[in-house]
Amino acid sequence: MRRLLALSSAVLLLAGVTVPANAHRQLRVPGAEYQQLAQLDDLTTTGTVASGHTNPADYVGLTHSGLPQQSGVPGLQIDGYFPDTSHTNTNHGWNHDAQFVIRLPRRWNGGLVVSGSPGVRAQYANDRAISDYVLSLGYAYAATDKGNTGAAFYTDGVRPGDAIVEWNLRTTQLARAARATVAQHYGRPAREVIAAGISNGGYLVRWQLENHPELYTRGVDLEGTLWTAAGPNLFTYLPQAIKGYENHDQGAIVAAGFDPRSDFVWDYHYTVYWKLTQRIYAAELDPAYTGTEADYDYARRPEAHQAVARIALTGNIRKPLVTIHGTYDSLLPISQDSDVYAEMAEHTGLHTYQRVEAGNHVDGLVDTYPDRLVPLVPYLQRAIRTPS
Known part of the structure; x- marks a missing residue:
């Protein structure tokens, strides 16, 4: 009987558990x-x-x-x-x-x-x-x-x-x-x-x-x-991409790190993601900033560096x-x-x-x-x- 119970338990573990x-x-x-x-x-x-x-x-x-x-x-x-x-x-x-x-x-x-x-x-x-x-x-x-x-x-x-x-x-x-x-x-x-x-x-x-x-x-x-305090992070490339898009400068977007072959979805991302993402994360990590999304300069924002350090990988x-x-x-x-x-x-x-x-x-x-x-x-x- 003991051997039978042991075998039943082994089968249960292999097959998974069924719960009433x-x-x-x-x-x-x-x-x-x-x-x-x-x-x-x-x-x-x-x-x-x-x-x-x-x-x-x-x-x-x-x-x-x-x-x-x-x-x-x-x-x-x-x-x-x-x-x-x-x-x-x-x-x-x-x-x-x-x-x-x-x-x-x-x-x-x-x-x-x-x-x-x-x-x-x-x-x-x-x-x-x-x-x-x-x-x-x-x-x-x-x-x-x-x-x-x-x-x-x-x-x-x-x-x-x-x-x-x-x-x-x-x-x-x-x-x-x-x-x-x-x-x-x-x-x-x-x-x-x-x-x-x-x-x-x-x-x-x-x-x-x-x-x-x-x-x-x-x-x-x-x-x-x-997120890394020294970069890269959202703040080191999104403003450059936003400014490049608004200035019709595809090279600036590529320089920010984006694959040039993805340019067919940049209109969508600028409209839906880029500006909103930059805005709300700056509000979270650098609330004193009052400028535009395109003009944000992470290198000149020590308060943001301190906040990003709290969540950095x-x-x-x-x-x-x-x-x-x-x-x-x-x-x-x-x-x-x-x-x-x-x-x-x-x-x-x-x-x-x-x-x-x-x-x-x-x-x-x-x-x-x-x-x-x-x-x-x-x-x-x-x-x-x-x-x-």
Whole structure:
């Protein structure tokens, strides 16, 4: 009988854990001020759009229409928030920041994926790019809004840089809480915890593996934002690109670090991203600045250097990391971002770098230029599934 039980346990570990539908009754997310639990027939966006357990506005434009759609993953979803004093996130009508979502599939493969939102989006931003895919593989999934959202995220905090500092703290908070929640729900700890993210979410992955490697087994970073106090960073190339565009000087844009072959998407990026990004990040990291976006000179802004130092990356990752970046990125040019971070992290022996020819910053543009751009989210998903 004892041998039979041992064999049954081994089969369970190989095949994954199946959790009874009512196993959530005593489940509490550690540290949460408020939580709502829902047993769902489908945790992917195929089901959650209809049931109201996601917000498509959070992830619009981040994936291309050809990305495969997963479905049919039953399980438990927990929506809630941690204590916070800011109110930029309006999801659920809560008007409360530090919102999170945790999804626990009924059939669990023993893993957990933790993610922070890209850009200044809220907690459902990675639902199509990451959550749907990893749930279909049996991973549990957790995501945070980073503690503040939207184009006015910089209004959170007191000191320059406080809002972005909170992004890192909230990701750490969620990782700890999600690990504990997974252990409660499934009766054992996760065997693998993967940090995964896009853009600002990729920055979070890098920062977490540098500062809290004990929480993760590995990370996957798609085009993470690079912040270094001495540069490069957004402030060292966006103003030059903006001025070049406004002066009809393509050479200045190329000199700022952008691939000249990506010029067909520069109109879009100037209109949608460049000026707004420069403006709101200057408001966060250099609020005393009152000039135009094109005239910003980071070299002459010591206050900004001090604020960026608070959030800067070092490259000293202490768990394996895969970084993926497209050569046509027209928001975070690869030459000023991941090429540099790869050099910073090379000494660790833990960094794997994939440069993708003709990949842009957002896959939504692939639908507009299907013959000129390559989608990057499939590379991200493959790296999550297959350790390097």
